[in-house]
Amino acid sequence: MKTPSLASGYLQGDVARFDCFQTHWIKGENEYKCGVVVDYYDPNQYRFEWNKGSQPWCRSRERDNLFKWLTIVSATVGIIMAFVLIFLSCWCVKQKKRRDADERGSSIYAKTPLRGPTVKFIRYLLPEYIQSPYFAKNVPLN
Numbered sequence: 001m002k003t004p005s006l007a008s009g010y011l012q013g014d015v016a017r018f019d020c021f022q023t024h025w026i027k028g029e030n031e032y033k034c035g036v037v038v039d040y041y042d043p044n045q046y047r048f049e050w051n052k053g054s055q056p057w058c059r060s061r062e063r064d065n066l067f068k069w070l071t072i073v074s075a076t077v078g079i080i081m082a083f084v085l086i087f088l089s090c091w092c093v094k095q096k097k098r099r100d101a102d103e104r105g106s107s108i109y110a111k112t113p114l115r116g117p118t119v120k121f122i123r124y125l126l127p128e129y130i131q132s133p134y135f136a137k138n139v140p141l142n
Contacts, residue, residue, distance in 0.1 A: 010034045010048060011034065011048070012034060012035055012036045012048060013033070013034065013035075014033070014034040015031060015032070015033050015034070016031070016032045016033075016034075016050070017030060017031050017032075018030045018031075018056040020058035021058070023060060023061060024058040024059060024060050024061065025058070025059050025060075025061055025064050026056055026057070026058055027056070027057050027058070027059055028053065028054040028055050028056040028057055029051075029053030029054055029055075029056055030056050032050045032051055032053065033050070033051050034048050034049070034050055035048065035049060035050075035051060036048055037049050
């Protein structure tokens with residue numbers, strides 16, 4: 001790479017590369033190339049410019065790995081929290097509908113039959129009528 005005193009000596013196609021120690025990763029643009037830029041209004045006028053890019057900087061590999069793991073763990077916790085929030089919001093809506101139905105006196109929940117493989121076992125253990133915890137009326141199992 002040329003020194004700043006020879007800055008006017010850069011020509012089209014010259015390349016400047018930036019590197020870090022082996023214990024670090026380079027971030028940003030690590031290679032800049034000198035190119036010619038022609039004036040839009042006067043094609044006889046031109047100048048040399050480096051390509052655009054972000055400033056290069058170095059980060060230790062250990063810190064970079066730490067940030068990657070923190071990102072993965074944070075994303076996983078965020079996804080789990082999103083599922084929990086969706087479940088809780090649905091559960092709260094369901095509980096509100098149950099309270100509203102209980103206040104009105106009629107409920108679709110009281111009319112839905114028990115389902116699943118344990119229904120026969122429950123019918124065997126419980127008497128013919130059970131007292132529902134949500135309603136003040138007896139609900140038959142049949």
